Amino acid sequence: MSKANDLIIRVAGEGGEGIISTGDFIAAACARAGLEVYTFKTFPAEIKGGYAMYQVRVSSERVYNQGDTFDVFCAFNGEAYELNKHLLTPGTAFVYDYPGGDFQPDAIPEGVTAYPIPMSQASKDLGSYRSKNMVAMGALSVLFNISEETLKQVLTNKFKKKGEEILNFNLKAFEKGKELGTALQKRDTWRVADPVEPKDVIIISGNDAVGMGALLGGLEFFSAYPITPATEIAKFVATHIPKLTGTLVQAEDEIASIAQVLGASYAGRKSMTSTSGPGLSLMSELLGMASMGEIPALVVDVQRGGPSTGLPTKHEQSDLFLAIHGTHGDAPRVVLSVEDVKDCVDMTVDALNLAEQYQCPVILLSDGSLAFSTQTIPAPKPENYTLVNRKRWDGEGKYFRYAITEDLISPMSDPGTPGGEHIATGLEHGASGAPSWSSENHEVMHRKRFGKIKGLVDTYKPVEVDGEGEADVGIIAWGSTIGVVRESITRLRAEGIKVKGFYPKLMWPMPVAQYEAFAATCQKILVPEVNFQGQLSHFIRAETTIRPIPYTICGGLPFNPAMIVNKVKEVL
């Protein structure tokens, strides 16, 4: 489906051979050339070595997902070739390490353009195997019109820190690759769009973007425990929060992390943690305390393949049940979910704001494919974000921490504020915080805790609707699946099929009216999600009158647009 100005290059090989940096360089160079970039990687689950894959999709227009498959494939080794050769379909271009690599491909299929490049050999001739990826990049750049100028700028920026010698060595290898590429005759039509006026963008991964959003959102305290695929959020915050005088702690486990977050939040600081499914499971009990004690707290859950340890380096959207229902008793939470890297920035700010505003736990769901996907996004402008601070006691009269107010939100009081002394507690309590065992009070307090977040479905921009009027199929998608659906819808419309999209970002409380209004305009509702049970479908069935058609895959890989297109045609 790729157009000449929408190109997908996949580079694959052994982890440690420079696959990731090759991809990063290409992505950065294209972004620098004013193009839009969306990258996608899979990591080996092994500790070292193992198969690594990096795919760069680049276009002069906005790209919403990783694409169906590649247009250009560059194989660093035999394993990469074996795993991808079935995708070498007519029209694709194939660059590979030959001769001198560790494999010889089968006969090149009809319609595939092959470009053997002796990457290992050339690298070895230059005196170090470590430059194999530079050779590859040089070749790719001439073969597919990747801007040499910006590539060199990116390389220079990266290597100059390491010294003139290393920089020059790498540039030499890059030149060698160009030479090898130039020597081959270009026989396909794939080319990266020409550079345009650079835009005001950054290129950043989902995890780093969450960290950036946190700092833009006024985060003051962060505590987390390392876990794949969320750890980079902590790394980002660790690097930058001290500059803003904020605090980061790597706690002894996830229970301690969320406990510290609750303590710091009680003490008046905007606080958060980040984790993945196993960590969120461990936080279940303390998240209930946050609901009951009405303590603002943000948890970012970067979902991975489950259950249990599952597929720790793989993508899945399967923590929705846990995020919404994961604690004992009736405990209100706000659950949000991001679509892409831009959301990772903006919605982390939103999530911090909502936690402060509603004094409750907010869970922001990201996922394994977004975590490591780098995308070009408009450079955030710090001054454009409006920050919300919790309602604080005005010091008038006697202070009741859990006073029933009109909007059901009670002012908080920071330690050190005279007269505002109070207890935050996980026990059921009256207005003052003192324990209360009466049925009537329990009911009143339940209504307060649930009631205060009800209005959110109208005040927080909960969903986006893609399309107008009537449709044969309406697609409801969440998380990074949204980006895939956007493109599918464009393609389906191009074929004259009437489809609409519905993209909730506020997962809980559910904006039921919006769901109903959307469904009323569609003959059928399709809900694609990357989990086994169809978790969003479950909530749609439970909370709305809609009877959706679930479309679930649970394979550890995201959807691609072609899958959705086919499915829509199937259910039509």
Place this chain on the structure above:
Amino acid sequence: MSKANDLIIRVAGEGGEGIISTGDFIAAACARAGLEVYTFKTFPAEIKGGYAMYQVRVSSERVYNQGDTFDVFCAFNGEAYELNKHLLTPGTAFVYDYPGGDFQPDAIPEGVTAYPIPMSQASKDLGSYRSKNMVAMGALSVLFNISEETLKQVLTNKFKKKGEEILNFNLKAFEKGKELGTALQKRDTWRVADPVEPKDVIIISGNDAVGMGALLGGLEFFSAYPITPATEIAKFVATHIPKLTGTLVQAEDEIASIAQVLGASYAGRKSMTSTSGPGLSLMSELLGMASMGEIPALVVDVQRGGPSTGLPTKHEQSDLFLAIHGTHGDAPRVVLSVEDVKDCVDMTVDALNLAEQYQCPVILLSDGSLAFSTQTIPAPKPENYTLVNRKRWDGEGKYFRYAITEDLISPMSDPGTPGGEHIATGLEHGASGAPSWSSENHEVMHRKRFGKIKGLVDTYKPVEVDGEGEADVGIIAWGSTIGVVRESITRLRAEGIKVKGFYPKLMWPMPVAQYEAFAATCQKILVPEVNFQGQLSHFIRAETTIRPIPYTICGGLPFNPAMIVNKVKEVL
């Protein structure tokens, strides 16, 4: 609504004054007299002292719940009087500590029969305040026809261990109470039914009954951490399991408990833990491991008022969300729920059997009111229980722990079995247990894990239907609410209202076909439950086509039959 042979006596006063033992004695004496007994207590949430209440319902026919309110109220102190005086309605009888007690009641309402008994005074005269409850019991026995013979037998059994002197002292106080009671003129009609031929019953609390069920079910290993209202299960098991050579550990926390259970189960032993909501929250992660690793494990969750620390000594049915959805990723579980004390015995056996048969975590839900309710139930016959053992490897050929079999259940192999060496793992794995990252395998294994328990909805007696033909209102109830609904239905039918009941005990997987079939015969479906969000209603909406009318109370107290009767009339 009580008939002469269906009497409810409520005793209330300060915790520590012998309220609980008074109730226990009366209940035991009635049971010994061949009558059916259902008791209900509320404990102070305070550490010592505070208001305690014990209600005994006794009848010559089976009783299903604690009843609407009392017929006879015995107040040990002023606080008890204050808290209950609004229930002193015409027809009730009122026994109270006077003169010489700590209070003087207001004018006795029209139609209430008052029996002042100087319990404190008489007790003091006998030389010890500690016999106040014996005096009360003596008076109650003559006033309301509680069999003196069986009461004395019960007292003697209890006190003879403590020595002749204590026994005699208590009997003397009892006689004194009788004397005081006899001196008053009986003016109401309330009386306990006359003794009948003793039945082959035991009288036991819900928690003890779970322990008994566990031992009848062949439990070999138990590990738990104390928590209200579940601790008595551990106490029962601690007392008796060594007699059967089984093992009990009080672990350092709930995470360690479930971890030990998984270890012992892997090692071939039938294993379980018991806890309440906060503990179940903490077990979320390891329960996912049990699903993934296919390790049999039973968790009994005695629900209490939530969320968080909530109302720790109060009743609630609010852990259904957590029990079904409480872990990251897609993880199958079996969730059962008991109605009454008899179920506590029988369904604990079932639960152990199901865990063994399906090699997965089973969660058995009880609740705070059942935990301490003592009921007469047929004495269990150990030989009547059929025990299921896990499928074990036959030693033939090469062993694959997670082999895909016809029924999707793979044989297990105990340590020490030659050739059966294997790994149990929380990572996604292939048939051998070795890690597998492929999408195809992930899907296959999901289908295996979910598929193996699917048939349960037909093979395990999942539900009971109360009534035939068409009904205007069908009531779906779970847990101890069922017993309340049973009586409500009898009353409604007596009034000519067409109602039916549907009582699921298998909560998950949901027996959808049975729900649908039931709903097809009812105009409206009412779902009463003691939680705020209507948790079962949620699952009914999500998994069936039924649109139930939720009826939720979240007050820490169970429903009573009158509430359901009124609600049915309201929705009719």
Place this chain on the structure above:
Amino acid sequence: MSVAALHKKEMAPKEYKSDVNVVWCPGCGHHGILNAILRSLSELGVDPTNLVNVSGIGCSSRTPYFMQSYKMHTLHGRAGPVATGVQLARPDQLVCVTGGDGDGFAIGGGHMPHMARRNVNLTYILFDNGIYGLTKGQYSPTSRRELKAYTTPYGGPDDPMNPLLYMLTYGATYVAQAFAGKPKVCADLIKGAMEHKGFSYVNIYSQCVTYNRIDTIQYYRDLMREIPADHDPSDLGAAIELARGDTEGHRPMGLLYQVQRETLDERLAAIVKQVGGHPDFDRNKIINQYRP
């Protein structure tokens, strides 16, 4: 925390009490500890507005309700990390944990080493009654094997732990012990702990008159021996020796150990200083690093 920095108040011990009823059993050792805490606050002149008192779940963990101050009644075992969060967020406040042996060393035991080795600047007062009081009497990590309790009707299978030895090993910078029957000693040690900058741990034996019938106040009286005046509290080896008890099984009363070490908040503040941290740091500088 060194309280020197806190706004000083003149308040009598009982003025630090809240109006919530103290629900403990009559005769419970916890009463004595509460009084000792009130007394040390009064003697130090702590302004309750600057005190954050954090607890978990247990009879002892009810303490915050009975006191004037900012306070959190958190979850079983989690007081430590919650208090760590409070302290790091507000190093200018006095932070205190009150809790039980079960709360601190069973379910909460995983957090203890890390609070201590990080030298989190707070005072941890542990009400050690060798039992789970609130749940009506199960054996705890500090119970003696002789104790027959709820889940151990035939006696306990575990050897009790030694809280002082743990804390010394963990790197607490102030370690002291007393028993509830000596309110003055308790108050002095608590006062010392609150004045100490760094993680201070005070173990106070407390009789549970309702569920632990063997660890009576008389038992504790016989058990305890005052630490000799010539003990050097900066000598870790000597403190460890003391903590292990004497040959007749007596336990030490008094201050075992006290040293100064950088606290966690100080170390984190040093990092902020090192990178030139400032609340108005231009976030664009971070954003710009991600320009292609």
Place this chain on the structure above:
Amino acid sequence: MSVAALHKKEMAPKEYKSDVNVVWCPGCGHHGILNAILRSLSELGVDPTNLVNVSGIGCSSRTPYFMQSYKMHTLHGRAGPVATGVQLARPDQLVCVTGGDGDGFAIGGGHMPHMARRNVNLTYILFDNGIYGLTKGQYSPTSRRELKAYTTPYGGPDDPMNPLLYMLTYGATYVAQAFAGKPKVCADLIKGAMEHKGFSYVNIYSQCVTYNRIDTIQYYRDLMREIPADHDPSDLGAAIELARGDTEGHRPMGLLYQVQRETLDERLAAIVKQVGGHPDFDRNKIINQYRP
């Protein structure tokens, strides 16, 4: 576990290996530890059918995959209590935990004291590389402050813990230490641990060549000092002294401590005996106690 009771086998070390690929980085210390384990199993003649090897999550926790035996790959931090369950269920099997410093002392740290003081009869082999390897290099409870890692780009704020001191304090009945560069020493100490009846703890320093660039094998070589031959392993005080390290900061290599104490399974068995337990005990006797 004393392995004497186990069915003996004659197998070469490599026969204890499974056919699963060892995925560790070349040069990782974990290879040496794995080999030491295989060697001790071979020297003891352990029948792998009677061995249950339990782990949590981490590079080190992958060990069970590489070995022949019954095995469980559990969750991060939970190997200890899972193994406790296995051991109590099957006291006739040899139970072993292999795991990392993060697994054992960060998230799993709450379970350690209880396994040790209960003297659960199993061998705990801790691969101590002062880093979280599997998650690509964050500082762990045993990391030195000098280490700049993923979440501590400006250096760590925490003082590292001392595993040996913890274990001695906790009541482990066998405590030893070595480093991966000395496979023979490791094998001997592991062998001793497996032969020991009770909770045995072996701390083995292991270089993470990928993420911990300061704790190199040479660093460990310089760090370690053999325990003097005249050390009495039954002397807890002396063991504690050794564990604290010498004045130049060296760490001991060898067997620090070994004593015999009743194990948890023995104590539980004694209770069964005391009540006259029997698998065919008539359950009606229990039921009848509940007749009114």
